[in-house]
Amino acid sequence: MGILAGCAGAPPRLYVLTPLPPGAPNGGNSANGPTGARRRSGRSIGVQPVTMPEYLDRPEIVAHTAAHELSANRDDQWAERLPTNVTRVLAENLSVLLDTDRVRVMPARDGDRFDYEVAVDFDRFERTVSGDSALAARWAIRDGATGKVLVRDETRLSTPVPASGYPALVAAMNDNLTALSRDIAAAIGKLPQKGGARTRS
Template sequence: MMQMTTIRNRLAGAMLAMSIGMLGACSTPVQERYFVLSPDDVSGPSGNGKTAVMGIGPITIPSHLDRSQIVTRSSDNRLVINQFDRWAEPLDENIQRVLIENLDRRLHPQRIETFPWNSRDGVVWQIVVDIGGFERQPDGSVQISARWKIVNFDSGETVVSERFSDSMMPRDTTTEGTVAAMSDLLVRLSDSIARSYQ
């Protein structure tokens, strides 16, 4: 009888130790990681003189991307929201900042203003971008679809209006690889706008 009691006590002690260990593991916080899109460092020819003042914006994105978490697709109709991989700033602001840097290096405007601005800022050409999709797809590729236009700010006339769609395979399956591919797609979008602007 004494031996059975000893065995039960040992089993109970072992289970208690395992429970405490599991609780300790569960209480370890998962570290959030923060990401930003980045411009490239390519500079276009400066030409004979700087172009007029440009205004970039508004930049609009779908509501499902307008969140701090990075969103990917697991199917055409299902989104995956990563709770621990997040944007370090609002995605539309990050896209705007990257486009400003990329276009500044390609077009060398006299000045670039960010939306919203006022009449005293002297904006001549306004570049408006509406992002329709911008996420990693079920096959692992990253896709972007967008509409953009160049508007004469004084008259309100749209002088160029284009659709842009492109995709690329990231270097790996990590979030870092996905964000790097998204940055590269913004480079291609910037190139498309710059070609039409010149």
Template sequence: MANQFSKRLILLSACTLLSACGSTPPTHFYVLEALSEAPLSSTPTAKKRQIGIGPISIPTLLERKQIVTRLPDNSVTIAEFHQWASPLKDNVAQVLTHNLASLQTNDLIRTYPWSAYGVVDYRVVIDLIRFDTRSEQTVNLEANWSIMDEKNRTLLDNGHTKIEHQLDDSSYPSTVKALSKTLSEFSQELSTALGKLK
């Protein structure tokens, strides 16, 4: 009798566990999107310059799969069921490279590391300080950047970029879309700086 009761208890426990597993919400995966609008035509140059994008650094807090949201009390929410589909740093590098290739149509844009393509003429080094969202408020991009002459190992230009957008919709798809928009604006700024170089 006791043995039969134990079997029923094990069976009941197993069913409870299966039921709990079945109620776990699905994980949603997101990617940042590159520029979709047609770029402005750039000024023709005699020779295509090779421009390397990277290395790119991001805060340690963001080096995770989960999307991070800052809260007003300086705490953070890490969304277990809303995650980046690929490492965030790689996705940012891909989007910036794609954006600049669209904006700088007379240049060849390479993502770091570019050793397979040989050397580049210029290197754009990026340190992302902020690339996140404040709960139901804004998305933020803040970065220091430098453009280096690879041949002479000299600094040609540098700057500090800060972009903020209000969030009308605090859903994760809208947040990711707004973050993509900040990258588009950042790409425009880098494109303007590269366009000034001879």
């Protein structure tokens, strides 16, 4: 009886983080026309799959309920693996913010090398005991040809969640990811413009 009741229950609510739209403020390319097509001559950037603690890499959305206690509600889940979602959104955000269509998640299927490569390691990306949305990430930008680290920095954010419930939490997490993307894009924007991607021999 219990098994049948469980099968008849409502499916979980699924959530996903989303990228900036083309032409977003302080990014994008509204000057390129209404289609928002990004420049093919822009910087080529490879984004490595992000890393994060294993307790975050699960279907349920994780939240702290005490200093050493977490909750994971089966009724509210990510639509895909959180690291995969974050990596894809980060790459799309950098494409918008840097006005280039030459951003790829690594390894690139076409075998291209990149002007710059981005690596991000998350230490936190969850709701805190106080109810805020916290993000703590260490990130680096490397030269795509030599592998030399050109920039190494970290972003730490704590954003109030204006309402109870998972929709507001996910929206705050999305805002934090956008802010991280802006930090990385600003650092890349200060680096020299190169000649573009090179095909591996």
